[in-house]
Amino acid sequence: MQNLKTIRLVIIRTQELGESDKLITGYSREKGKLQLLAKGAQRSLKRFVNKLELFSCLTVQYNDKYRLPIINWAELIDSFLPLRQHYSSYTAAILVCEHLYYWMTADDGDEELFNCLLWFLKELARQPTQGSQLLVLFLSKFYDRLGYRPDLTACAVCGKLDNTAAPFAFRTGHGTIICRRCYVERGAIPLALPTIKLLSLAFELPVKKLSRLKLNTQACREALNLFRCYGRYLLDRDMQAWQTLSTAGEGSLPYNG
Numbered sequence: 609m610q611n612l613k614t615i616r617l618v619i620i621r622t623q624e625l626g627e628s629d630k631l632i633t634g635y636s637r638e639k640g641k642l643q644l645l646a647k648g649a650q651r652s653l654k655r656f657v658n659k660l661e662l663f664s665c666l667t668v669q670y671n672d673k674y675r676l677p678i679i680n681w682a683e684l685i686d687s688f689l690p691l692r693q694h695y696s697s698y699t700a701a702i703l704v705c706e707h708l709y710y711w712m713t714a715d716d717g718d719e720e721l722f723n724c725l726l727w728f729l730k731e732l733a734r735q736p737t738q739g740s741q742l743l744v745l746f747l748s749k750f751y752d753r754l755g756y757r758p759d760l761t762a763c764a765v766c767g768k769l770d771n772t773a774a775p776f777a778f779r780t781g782h783g784t785i786i787c788r789r790c791y792v793e794r795g796a797i798p799l800a801l802p803t804i805k806l807l808s809l810a811f812e813l814p815v816k817k818l819s820r821l822k823l824n825t826q827a828c829r830e831a832l833n834l835f836r837c838y839g840r841y842l843l844d845r846d847m848q849a850w851q852t853l854s855t856a857g858e859g860s861l862p863y864n865g
């Protein structure tokens with residue numbers, strides 16, 4: 609029985625396999641990203657009914673004797689139902705799942721990132737119209753935990769961070785900002801001073817205090833644009849959900865490459 613493991617995870621991707629099985633990808637605190645096979649899940653087996661859905665938080669028991677571990681049973685903790693009922697919150701949650709799916713690997717569990725994921729899903733279910741703001745806060749923590757926190761402390765050339773040097777621009781290739789007085793190259797991402805200050809706070813605050821931060825439309829748009837371009841530069845791919853998000857009424861993202 610030593611092959612039986614019990615773990616709590618959030619489902620970040622589901623795929624149908626053959627006629628009756630389902631391949632589940634989850635993110636967990638202890639084991640990072642993991643893939644599990646749910647045999648017979650496409651048939652309405654009682655033990656899986658309505659449990660193996662995207663975004664759901666579950667406790668699962670699986671047998672890791674196999675190359676692709678098989679789920680024995682699953683117990684639903686929270687399905688975050690309300691966020692599935694709004695197109696924009698659904699898209700925001702898909703985007704977060706996509707980030708976890710493409711960035712994370714097996715055995716890179718991170719307690720703070722897992723807590724941040726649960727915080728994001730709970731807050732989004734509670735206030736489904738706040739997708740943009742919650743996304744900015746989640747992605748701030750996400751890149752920070754990965755070790756890619758953008759350096760927004762001051763202009764990388766002159767060291768200034770005040771209104772006389774505003775507006776600033778983020779340089780994806782450097783991960784730093786530069787002020788208008790120094791040089792703003794083509795393709796740099798515009799950032800107003802209040803956006804820089806809000807993002808700097810988001811990097812520093814513990815997850816449970818993130819909800820204190822309120823971002824206006826401009827800050828959301830600038831920050832999302834930064835994370836989209838920065839993520840695309842780092843990972844060399846654009847997440848599919850960015851495109852959907854920009855047509856989901858979540859403020860038109862200025863970046864449209």
Ligand SMILES: [Zn+2]
Nearest residue numbers: 763766787790
């Ligand atoms: Zn400068």
